[in-house]
Amino acid sequence: MMKSRTDYLTFNVPQRMGFVNITADVERIVGESGVQEGLVLVNAMHITASVFINDDEPGLHEDYRKWLEELAPFDPSPQRYQHNRTGEDNADAHHKRQIMGREVVVAVTGGRLDFGPWEQIFYGEFDGRRPKRVLVKVIGE
Amino acid sequence: MMKSRTDYLTFNVPQRMGFVNITADVERIVGESGVQEGLVLVNAMHITASVFINDDEPGLHEDYRKWLEELAPFDPSPQRYQHNRTGEDNADAHHKRQIMGREVVVAVTGGRLDFGPWEQIFYGEFDGRRPKRVLVKVIGE
Amino acid sequence: MMKSRTDYLTFNVPQRMGFVNITADVERIVGESGVQEGLVLVNAMHITASVFINDDEPGLHEDYRKWLEELAPFDPSPQRYQHNRTGEDNADAHHKRQIMGREVVVAVTGGRLDFGPWEQIFYGEFDGRRPKRVLVKVIGE
Numbered sequence: 001m002m003k004s005r006t007d008y009l010t011f012n013v014p015q016r017m018g019f020v021n022i023t024a025d026v027e028r029i030v031g032e033s034g035v036q037e038g039l040v041l042v043n044a045m046h047i048t049a050s051v052f053i054n055d056d057e058p059g060l061h062e063d064y065r066k067w068l069e070e071l072a073p074f075d076p077s078p079q080r081y082q083h084n085r086t087g088e089d090n091a092d093a094h095h096k097r098q099i100m101g102r103e104v105v106v107a108v109t110g111g112r113l114d115f116g117p118w119e120q121i122f123y124g125e126f127d128g129r130r131p132k133r134v135l136v137k138v139i140g141e
Numbered sequence: 142m143m144k145s146r147t148d149y150l151t152f153n154v155p156q157r158m159g160f161v162n163i164t165a166d167v168e169r170i171v172g173e174s175g176v177q178e179g180l181v182l183v184n185a186m187h188i189t190a191s192v193f194i195n196d197d198e199p200g201l202h203e204d205y206r207k208w209l210e211e212l213a214p215f216d217p218s219p220q221r222y223q224h225n226r227t228g229e230d231n232a233d234a235h236h237k238r239q240i241m242g243r244e245v246v247v248a249v250t251g252g253r254l255d256f257g258p259w260e261q262i263f264y265g266e267f268d269g270r271r272p273k274r275v276l277v278k279v280i281g282e
Numbered sequence: 283m284m285k286s287r288t289d290y291l292t293f294n295v296p297q298r299m300g301f302v303n304i305t306a307d308v309e310r311i312v313g314e315s316g317v318q319e320g321l322v323l324v325n326a327m328h329i330t331a332s333v334f335i336n337d338d339e340p341g342l343h344e345d346y347r348k349w350l351e352e353l354a355p356f357d358p359s360p361q362r363y364q365h366n367r368t369g370e371d372n373a374d375a376h377h378k379r380q381i382m383g384r385e386v387v388v389a390v391t392g393g394r395l396d397f398g399p400w401e402q403i404f405y406g407e408f409d410g411r412r413p414k415r416v417l418v419k420v421i422g423e
Contacts, residue, residue, distance in 0.1 A: 002143050002282045002284050004178040006250050037286040038421060039323060041180060041246050045257025047195045053384055054329045054376055059364030063373055064380075067354065072208065082200030091204055094195055098205075098241055100380055102194055105246055105323050105387055107419035109288050114417060116327025135255060137248035139179060139281060140421060141284045143284050143423045145319040147391050182321060182387050186398025188336045213349065223341030232345055235336055239346075239382055243335055246387055276396060278389035280320060280422060 005033035007136045008045075013128035016074070017096075019061050020123040022051075022134065026106070027113055029136045036111045038140015042121060043103035045133040048093035050100035050124035068096045068126075093126035100124045108140055146174035148277045149186075154269035157215070158237075160202050161264040163192075163275065167247070168254055170277045177252045179281015183262060184244035186274040189234035191241035191265035209237045209267075234267035241265045249281055287315035289418045290327075295410035298356070299378075301343050302405040304333075304416065308388070309395055311418045318393045320422015324403060325385035327415040330375035332382035332406035350378045350408075375408035382406045390422055 007029045011020055022042070030040055042051045054060070072095030078084045081091030104121060107114040123134055148170045152161055163183070171181055183192045195201070213236030219225045222232030245262060248255040264275055289311045293302055304324070312322055324333045336342070354377030360366045363373030386403060389396040405416055 002178075004281065006178075006248060006255065037284075037288075039180070039321070039419065041248055043246075043248070045260065047257070047259050052380065054380070055365075057365060057368065059367055060373060060376055062364045063377070067377060071212075071353075082203045083196075083198060085200055086198065091201060094201055095204070095208055098193065098195070101242065101383065103246060105325075105385060107288060107323055107325070107417055109419070114288065114419070116329070116415060116417075118329050119327065133257060135248055135257075137180065137250070137255070140286065143319075145422070147319075147389060147396065180321070182389055184387075184389070186401065188398070188400050212353075223344045224337075224339060226341055227339065232342060235342055236345070236349055239334065239336070242383065244387060274398060276389055276398075278321065278391070278396070 001141060003033060003035050003141055004139045009134040010131050011123050012131045013125040016128055017065055018125045018128055021056050021120055022123050023121045026121055026136055030108055030113060030138055033138040035108050035138045035140035038108045040106050040108055041137045043135050045135050048090050048097055048127035049132055050097050051104055052100045052124055053104050053119050053121055055118055056120045071099060072096050090127040096126040143282055144174060144176050145280045150275040151272050152264050153272045154266040157269055158206055159266045159269055162197050162261055163264050164262045167262055167277055171249055171254060171279055174279040176249050176279045176281035179249045179279060181247050181249055182244060182278045184276050186276050189231050189238055189268035190273055191238045192244055192275060193241045193265055194245050194260050194262055196259055197261045212240060213237050231268040237267040284423055285315060285317050286421045291416040292413050293405050294413045295407035298410055299347055300407045300410055303338050303402055304405050305403045308403055308418055312390055312395060312420055315420040317390050317420045317422035320390045322388050322390055322420045323385060324418050327417050330372050330379055330409035331414055332379045333386055333416060334382045334406055335386050335401050335403055337400055338402045353381060354378050372409040378408040
């Protein structure tokens with residue numbers, strides 16, 4: 001008998017760019033699902049945000065901020081990004097999200113996230129200051 | 142009882158680089174699968190193409206084209222890319238595909254793609270002018 | 283009846299950066315799982331490594347090495363990367379892994395990896411010279 005559970009998390013990051021550790025939220029939902037063996041999908045529901053797995057180390061997050069700003073600088077003018085001719089100012093965020101990814105899929109083994117020693121799940125925000133959602137879907141048995 | 146359905150889509154993009162909105166195709170296949178709760182995997186079957194989720198906005202797609210060309214320029218010569226010493230001219234496409242990703246996994250909830258307000262699925266072609274395939278696999282119940 | 287199988291592969295790449303073709307390992311595990319229709323998740327369990335799908339062509343792998351070094355240069359000093367102020371020297375590896383990705387999800391159809399003509403699965407190491415693990419999880423029926 002396949003089981004599934006769907007949940008939605010909401011984040012309102014006060015800055016334009018920021019990273020939130022959501023591992024405990026995902027672990028809780030996996031526990032509530034009753035799934036012992038399966039997969040959990042965690043994805044940003046907005047296209048200027050990411051879900052990714054990496055280290056919970058503030059220096060690294062500063063490095064990511066600087067690096068992403070070099071790869072796709074914030075620039076609200078319509079010169080650099082055609083997308084910003086639509087009245088938007090967040091074209092850079094659509095680029096940053098492609099580098100960091102939309103989603104992760106994690107194995108559930110023995111009812112728990114089957115993680116290596118340092119794996120932590122992050123919500124990555126690139127156009128914050130408003131509520132945005134993350135989807136968590138567990139399937140298995 | 143687990144259900145599954147596998148389908149293949151073929152695209153022949155007339156330019157070297159281009160983006161095709163394939164959301165309606167994936168929605169149709171999910172509907173035909175009869176899966177109410179599950180996951181759908183959508184991936185490029187070629188290694189010079191991507192499947193990704195972002196905005197259906199032509200200006201943004203122009204921005205992506207320009208940005209990907211900066212990050213990994215087309216250059217058929219064997220000087221920049223060793224891969225092009227094999228007689229190929231598409232090394233840049235293998236790089237662009239890593240930035241944009243191979244695949245997406247999307248939740249199916251209540252028989253539908255469980256999407257945020259702006260999420261759309263795209264086929265991203267980086268070495269077009271020939272037919273190439275995308276795999277869609279739905280599993281669930 | 284849903285089936286699942288979980289396996290772990292260990293790699294000890296003698297260089298800092300290297301790519302290992304792990305397709306045969308994943309095929310073997312899928313075969314042993316008995317799953318005919320389903321999905322297989324393959325992910326790095328370390329946050330300075332990747333699992334990705336691309337071409338098994340040595341020239342391309344050289345191109346990736348050079349390109350990743352340009353996008354996120356190795357630099358153990360604490361000036362370029364704040365992460366290296368913690369005593370680590372591998373901040374670059376945490377960046378390279380974001381470009382190449384953590385995981386792939388592959389369709390299993392008729393008991394086999396449902397692959398396009400050139401798809402091969404690679405373990406990508408960016409901070410090697412020690413044993414590190416890859417998780418393979420098959421679910422389906």
